[in-house]
Amino acid sequence: MPRVADPDVRSRLIDAAMAALAAGEEPSLRPLAAAAGTSTMAVYTHFGGMPGLWLAVRERAFDALAERLRQLDETDDPVADLVASGVAYAEQSLADPALFHALFEVRRTDTQPASAVMTFAVLVGAVERAVAAGRLASRCDPIATAIRLWAMTHGVLVLVSTQALPDTALDDHLPPMYTAQLVAQGDGPRRAAKSVRAGWSTRTTDRPSPDG
Amino acid sequence: MPRVADPDVRSRLIDAAMAALAAGEEPSLRPLAAAAGTSTMAVYTHFGGMPGLWLAVRERAFDALAERLRQLDETDDPVADLVASGVAYAEQSLADPALFHALFEVRRTDTQPASAVMTFAVLVGAVERAVAAGRLASRCDPIATAIRLWAMTHGVLVLVSTQALPDTALDDHLPPMYTAQLVAQGDGPRRAAKSVRAGWSTRTTDRPSPDG
DNA sequence: GGAATTGAGATAGCACTGCTATGTATAGTG
């Protein structure tokens, strides 16, 4: 058997692509290969082409998101935990809008990375804990509820990241939207509001100041 | 003064771009010019380049959406009307997913077409009527409420159109999400549910059948 | 240890992309 593919090259190509995205540039074949210190062919041996490289980038980004979600520690308030995971999702996405955009740009690859499912499972688990704790109605479907919370978060994020809404929209609208949805799933209005406030307080990213 | 630009050429270029999008192809300069029966330079005299053409395409798409929203007739149930406008937004978007995607692909042009604001104003107006009719609380901010309903709709649409969620997600999740949000704004749970059902029944597009 | 083999990676050229410098002819004006 002959020479084996160098995993460093593979990793460096993904690094270069993510760096380009973070820098606001469109990752393209030749500059990427140059930045990774290799030739264009490496992209084809390792990823089969640019779509494959895109998929790898998305995989890594979803891995980072899953890791961040995993590091959230469970408190005694599962509803607040649920909101905290939404905060993590939002902050991770806004930290690198170009990357966030790439995550859901299915057109380029046509395949969802496996790690994407993992991040969703975390959300479903949090809903299940909230049901088990008696906060949400027992007949509430955890998957459906997770989907709805996710879709709300995602919708605001997309509109903010495309500048259809100002940056403040996140803090202005997402908490009340969460509360409304949680109340509809059986949580008490006051308890829901309190938990949403608690969960939202895990937000760490600098938010735009009114006197900015 | 000399020769004047032919508005037909301009229109034909936009037509060709929208046709390409509808056909699932990426509109590109030379094929577009050929389809419009002109040369590549026409794109530059009329639009200043491809980004300008993209902006024109988005303008026309938003115009079509605004026209569809305008044609919705007001019933005596303003909350149902509100939901009906969400249905129109969703159906217009799903009718041509590539076009919908282009609408919010700000990266390509950096400018929001003026007609986009008009479509949002329709939504705000519907919320205001719901408040005036006593269905929603008088302290509820129409703009904030409109944003939240829009963001929910948009989030589900994006996830469906990128195939992160199945087509059925629209009918499965949007109505209960609407209801939850409307109840949070002061509408009665039963009245809200009934109005959402009424508004959602304006849906005409074929939805995937369970035995499909 | 030396030789054969097989695939990683380098080079060059393909068709395509949007864009621009240059030409040409045509419509409007004196």
Next chain:
DNA sequence: CACTATACATAGCAGTGCTATCTCAATTCC
């Protein structure tokens, strides 16, 4: 009718992703 300013045509630019070809190094066999 002559002039001019501009819409549109042509050709060539640098860039894109991809592939055919070549080289050469790493692994396995003897």
